[in-house]
Amino acid sequence: MANIVHELRLGYVTQLYYNILGIKDRQQLEILNEWFGELIVIIGNKDTTSPKGDAASFEDTQKIIQTYIRHGRPFIGNNPRVKYICGKLVGTSKSNKEKERYTAEIVQKNIAYRICVNVAERVAFEKRVIDRINQLDEEQQERFHEDMLSFTKETAQAYEQKSEYDKIEELFPFDNEVFEGIIENVVDQLVQPERKGLVNAWMWLLLGSTLRNACGRVLRTYDSLFAPLCQVPTESGKLSERIECMINPDSFELDYLGEVHGERFPGIQWYCDICDAILNNQPGFDDHLSAWQCRKCGYINLLTESEIYNSKEDFRNHNKQ
Numbered sequence: 001m002a003n004i005v006h007e008l009r010l011g012y013v014t015q016l017y018y019n020i021l022g023i024k025d026r027q028q029l030e031i032l033n034e035w036f037g038e039l040i041v042i043i044g045n046k047d048t049t050s051p052k053g054d055a056a057s058f059e060d061t062q063k064i065i066q067t068y069i070r071h072g073r074p075f076i077g078n079n080p081r082v083k084y085i086c087g088k089l090v091g092t093s094k095s096n097k098e099k100e101r102y103t104a105e106i107v108q109k110n111i112a113y114r115i116c117v118n119v120a121e122r123v124a125f126e127k128r129v130i131d132r133i134n135q136l137d138e139e140q141q142e143r144f145h146e147d148m149l150s151f152t153k154e155t156a157q158a159y160e161q162k163s164e165y166d167k168i169e170e171l172f173p174f175d176n177e178v179f180e181g182i183i184e185n186v187v188d189q190l191v192q193p194e195r196k197g198l199v200n201a202w203m204w205l206l207l208g209s210t211l212r213n214a215c216g217r218v219l220r221t222y223d224s225l226f227a228p229l230c231q232v233p234t235e236s237g238k239l240s241e242r243i244e245c246m247i248n249p250d251s252f253e254l255d256y257l258g259e260v261h262g263e264r265f266p267g268i269q270w271y272c273d274i275c276d277a278i279l280n281n282q283p284g285f286d287d288h289l290s291a292w293q294c295r296k297c298g299y300i301n302l303l304t305e306s307e308i309y310n311s312k313e314d315f316r317n318h319n320k321q
Contacts, residue, residue: 016144182208
């Protein structure tokens with residue numbers, strides 16, 4: 001695989017996708033905006049005519065980069081701080097600016113938190129990935145799948161060959177269990193038949209390469225299908241309550257992390273549009289989500305009022321009356 005560095009950094013990971021499309025000049029801010037959007041970058045005016053002095057800025061309170069579009073691209077301008085932050089998140093920065101490294105680490109933790117607790121943002125991230133993978137035709141998706149599997153295997157081998165000293169000294173070092181969890185989830189999805197796990201595998205590579213060790217929180221919250229794993233007591237879910245729940249589990253009712261208590265559509269049974277599996281029975285299912293990926297076939301089903309029909313026959317005939 002030409003021009004690929006086998007290291008779990010966003011800049012190297014996304015090159016798998018860009019190589020297939022023949023794209024060679026993606027800038028760091030473009031990469032972050034393309035794959036993570038509003039989780040990292042807020043775009044202001046389109047095609048602004050502001051002078052170059054109006055550079056992108058990092059808003060510390062929001063933990064996000066604010067910029068605008070110039071000539072069809074997110075514009076950084078002459079702002080070294082934003083450049084260094086982007087470089088560290090993408091993983092291609094050679095600078096040793098400690099303040100920007102610390103800021104990038106805060107961004108990583110903020111993204112991990114939002115992906116784990118905000119269902120709407122996690123689904124928006126997933127839709128962004130789906131839209132871009134759907135831009136590839138069947139042949140390109142097949143190549144993408146093969147390249148991703150090869151990259152993952154060789155990246156795992158390269159990591160195993162590093163000394164413990166080198167692992168600790170690198171930018172945003174991994175705990176071994178976090179790195180292994182990311183790699184295992186990627187492979188678990190890539191070995192699914194008919195490329196059904198392609199989207200999930202790519203999401204794990206994007207998150208793992210950007211969040212690095214902060215991805216441990218995501219691993220503790222979701223399985224490889226991004227179905228919720230973590231359960232917390234209802235009410236506040238504070239540490240003191242979680243401890244009490246462990247001691248007296250019968251005194252608490254558990255909810256999946258991020259779930260709004262109670263059903264959004266009481267009495268509605270959801271079926272997968274492709275394989276007809278009952279989604280309500282799948283672990284982690286929550287009808288407060290805007291979409292659910294079937295654990296049987298991998299298809300992403302919308303969970304909206306417009307998708308509710310009186311019968312399967314009405315669904316097949318698109319009859320809403």
